Amino acid sequence: MISGKFLLGRGRHELSEDEKQVLEDSIGSVRQVAARKQIVRAGDLIDTSTLLIEGFVCRYMDDRMGQRQLVAVHVPGDFVDLHAFPMKRLDHDIATLGPVKIACYDHRTLQGITERYPHLTQKLWFSTLLDAAMHREWIFRLGRLGAEGRIAHLFCELNVKLEMVGMATDGRFMLPMTQPDLAEATGLTGVHVNRVLRALREKNLLTFKANEVQILDRQALAAVAEFEPQYLYGSKGE
């Protein structure tokens, strides 16, 4: 099932087989997009929403000097821009980090789901509220944590999210992000990120090499990050 990672680890088991099939059958098209390509541009009128099937994408905003702030990193199973369904345009750009496969849902089809499947609609709403919860946590990260905490927090978050969809095991996962990407996600410079990654490695907390992350001490890393995963709303037993 192409949409099989949607809400995996977050209550997908509460969807009926019929609802899962409706979500699957509602896919309008499936696209492969190369790495480092823009998928959606801020301000454009859009009539589809994107479910990420494979790979990683980011949401970002650029300042007047062209410096970038990542405001979200999405993993497979995330509905990247479901909020565009009611809003019809985005206030941020979306781009791929590595090569991705995406499923596109026409907004008229989503409208039909909202009219006929209230429980599935509630789950779609839930998924956009997850985004809001993560945005709150990213504000906390940028406003309250130092450089090590910010980097540690991002890796803790990605680890939990990827565990939910079966893409992280024992703290190890692949991540097609560069040090400049990490810098743009954490409001740091590249040189600062480099120093923090070295410090985390020397403390035996984490290694990040050739796009592979290995968390060495999950509890200690979470302590550095002040990371508490409740905001990710994981469900047990999936």
Add this chain to the structure above:
Amino acid sequence: MTDTGRSAPDGINGRENEIMTTPESIAGTAAAEGGLVTLDGPDGLAITFTPEAAAETGRRLIAAAEVAAGQPSDDQSHD
């Protein structure tokens, strides 16, 4: 669940007079890295300077600190 000690047990209710960010009494840590100067924390501070900007910021901080040390302290828990 990891206990990071992030939340006070009684949340915001027991902290009515401490909600605002308070002045930091611990000095930040400066380091040279790749021909640049990084300044870390406390209180979420994380910034990278060129050497020239770092030196000038240092001079300005010292000057401001000397002025502030001669000022009456401001109790920030009251308007």
